[in-house]
Amino acid sequence: MKKLYHKIAELIKAAKTRQMTIAQLMLEQECTYSKETKETVLSRIKQQLEVMHKAANKGSSGNGVSSRTGLTGHQAAQLAAYRRQGKSLSGDTILTAMENAVATNEVNAAMGVICAAPTAGSSGTLPGVLFALEKKLNLDVKAEIDFLLCASGFGLIVANNSSIAGATGGCQAEVGSASAMAAAGAVAVSGGSPQQSAQAFAFALSNLLGLVCDPVAGLVEIPCVSRNVVGAANALSAADMALAGLVSKIPADEVILAMKDIGQRMPRELRETGLGGLAATTTGNNIKVKIFGKDIQ
Amino acid sequence: MNEKYSSIFDIVGPVMIGPSSSHTAGAVLLGQEASKLLETRPQKITIDYYESFAKTHAGHGTDFAIVAGVLKMAMYDPHLPESLELVEQLGVELEINELKSPSPIDHPNTATITLTDGRKKAALCGCSIGGGKIEIKRLMFGSHQLELLGSLPILLFSCSSESLLLVLKELTENDVVVTAQNFCKLNENKNLYALSLQKTLAGNLVNNILKYCDNLVCL
Numbered sequence: 001m002k003k004l005y006h007k008i009a010e011l012i013k014a015a016k017t018r019q020m021t022i023a024q025l026m027l028e029q030e031c032t033y034s035k036e037t038k039e040t041v042l043s044r045i046k047q048q049l050e051v052m053h054k055a056a057n058k059g060s061s062g063n064g065v066s067s068r069t070g071l072t073g074h075q076a077a078q079l080a081a082y083r084r085q086g087k088s089l090s091g092d093t094i095l096t097a098m099e100n101a102v103a104t105n106e107v108n109a110a111m112g113v114i115c116a117a118p119t120a121g122s123s124g125t126l127p128g129v130l131f132a133l134e135k136k137l138n139l140d141v142k143a144e145i146d147f148l149l150c151a152s153g154f155g156l157i158v159a160n161n162s163s164i165a166g167a168t169g170g171c172q173a174e175v176g177s178a179s180a181m182a183a184a185g186a187v188a189v190s191g192g193s194p195q196q197s198a199q200a201f202a203f204a205l206s207n208l209l210g211l212v213c214d215p216v217a218g219l220v221e222i223p224c225v226s227r228n229v230v231g232a233a234n235a236l237s238a239a240d241m242a243l244a245g246l247v248s249k250i251p252a253d254e255v256i257l258a259m260k261d262i263g264q265r266m267p268r269e270l271r272e273t274g275l276g277g278l279a280a281t282t283t284g285n286n287i288k289v290k291i292f293g294k295d296i297q
Numbered sequence: 298m299n300e301k302y303s304s305i306f307d308i309v310g311p312v313m314i315g316p317s318s319s320h321t322a323g324a325v326l327l328g329q330e331a332s333k334l335l336e337t338r339p340q341k342i343t344i345d346y347y348e349s350f351a352k353t354h355a356g357h358g359t360d361f362a363i364v365a366g367v368l369k370m371a372m373y374d375p376h377l378p379e380s381l382e383l384v385e386q387l388g389v390e391l392e393i394n395e396l397k398s399p400s401p402i403d404h405p406n407t408a409t410i411t412l413t414d415g416r417k418k419a420a421l422c423g424c425s426i427g428g429g430k431i432e433i434k435r436l437m438f439g440s441h442q443l444e445l446l447g448s449l450p451i452l453l454f455s456c457s458s459e460s461l462l463l464v465l466k467e468l469t470e471n472d473v474v475v476t477a478q479n480f481c482k483l484n485e486n487k488n489l490y491a492l493s494l495q496k497t498l499a500g501n502l503v504n505n506i507l508k509y510c511d512n513l514v515c516l
Contacts, residue, residue: 004300004303029305030304030306033303033304034304041305044306044368045305045309046311047312048306048309048310051312057396060467061393075471084506101359102336102489105313107316108316109315109449110315110376111314111315111316111358111377112314112315112371113313113314114312114313114314114315115309115310115311115313115376116311116312116313116318116322116428116429117308117309117310118309118318118427118428119317119318119319119427119428119429120313120315120316120317120318120321120322120429121316121317121318123315123318126309129420142390148305148309149305151308151309152308152309153305155305155308156303156305156307158367159301159308159427159428160300160301160302162426163321163426163427164308164407165425165426165427165428166319166426166427167319167348167349167405167406167427168405168427169425172332181308190505213311215353215356217356218352218354218355218356218357219316219356219357220315220316220317220320220352220356220357225379227427242446268349271349271405272319272320272353272405273348273349273352273353273405274352274353274356275352291356292355
């Protein structure tokens with residue numbers, strides 16, 4: 001049985017020598033692993049894509065959704081209204097990415113159905129980037145599936161060489177990984193090479209190294225919802241850097257190991273315990289006491 | 298490299314109810330696996346949390362997720378957040394403990410789920426490693442305890458050491474790779490075995506193995 005790609009360098013080399021895209025290599029790997037046909041695997045990815053579409057639409061249509069605590073909600077709808085005025089500073093593509101990222105994470109915080117990518121806390125980043133590009137580049141379903149295949153290839157390598165859990169590696173492991181995966185996928189559907197996808201991945205993950213996981217009241221709301229905005233915007237910037245031909249001095253595989261190293265050195269207060277960072281601010285503590293009735297620490 | 302994640306759907310997926318893949322979706326799976334250890338619905342569910350789970354279970358919906366899993370609900374079931382009300386209506390007792398000691402299995406997202414039905418008591422100690430993936434490191438049945446490598450699927454059954462050879466032969470003949478094997482003694486003639494497998498068994502193979510062993514559970 002053909003093994004998994006262990007390193008990004010291996011994946012890029014295989015794409016080059018076999019003249020295949022990363023999406024094609026990942027489809028092949030998944031078929032070998034699951035012993036399913038290409039059609040079955042593709043139809044399952046299409047289902048994940050539909051869940052992503054539904055969540056993003058639910059969060060941004062009308063007045064949007066609100067979480068049970070009321071801490072997050074309705075902001076995707078607010079961003080959409082602002083975007084439609086055409087006066088945004090960051091432009092339509094970034095604004096659309098922000099809007100879809102926030103919408104998805106608001107649905108997640110409201111206990112709605114989402115597709116984790118790679119986690120629920122970071123579930124807005126990939127759809128944010130993908131649906132902004134869908135609009136800008138008129139992507140069809142096939143191209144969107146390629147985006148997810150390419151992104152998941154990079155994601156598997158991060159998950160197996162480092163971590164995708166906030167409790168283990170902080171938010172760099174969640175939104176950082178999601179952003180880097182999205183950057184790689186964005187390059188692929190914009191006509192960039194596999195090598196450029198790896199560069200975009202390296203830039204995106206490098207830029208978010210050290211990001212801590214400090215959820216207020218231990219909820220996946222503040223700052224998780226808006227952190228996905230930085231995940232999506234950073235992914236588009238990193239993709240543009242790679243498409244412009246910029247090269248990361250530190251190779252992608254080494255950036256992943258740096259992320260692991262930082263995660264291991266990160267104090268537990270900043271790894272999804274709700275004990276440090278924003279969670280430990282006066283306001284953060286007050287929110288916790290208000291929701292849980294007492295200081296549960 | 299430690300291949301904890303093998304499928305692209307471990308990364309783009311699972312489709313789930315929020316808010317957290319490790320603290321909600323993974324917790325549903327821990328509950329679902331625990332539920333397989335008893336044949337009947339438990340009369341009492343005890344959840345012991347460690348580390349990150351102990352600090353954030355309330356906010357991350359870990360309580361309703363584990364309970365929903367024990368009630369065999371799917372992780373994308375829209376009624377998932379109502380499982381605590383449901384379990385109360387069913388008259389199942391629920392005890393939740395936030396432990397201050399470090400995880401006995403060395404992972405920040407650790408829970409021990411103990412189920413009792415009045416007659417039997419079974420417990421599972423596992424961790425949620427991120428993105429909805431879980432590992433089960435320890436199982437307890439009454440006074441018997443079994444340590445595990447962690448990764449699923451795990452095949453659990455009781456039989457004699459002679460019958461084990463027949464089970465292993467059946468698996469080998471069907472190209473099933475056993476990655477780890479653990480056991481504990483139940484009595485003079487019988488052991489409780491746990492085989493870690495590379496892939497989930499097909500239904501017909503499960504039936505073949507049942508000829509040689511008892512109490513088969515596929516985790």
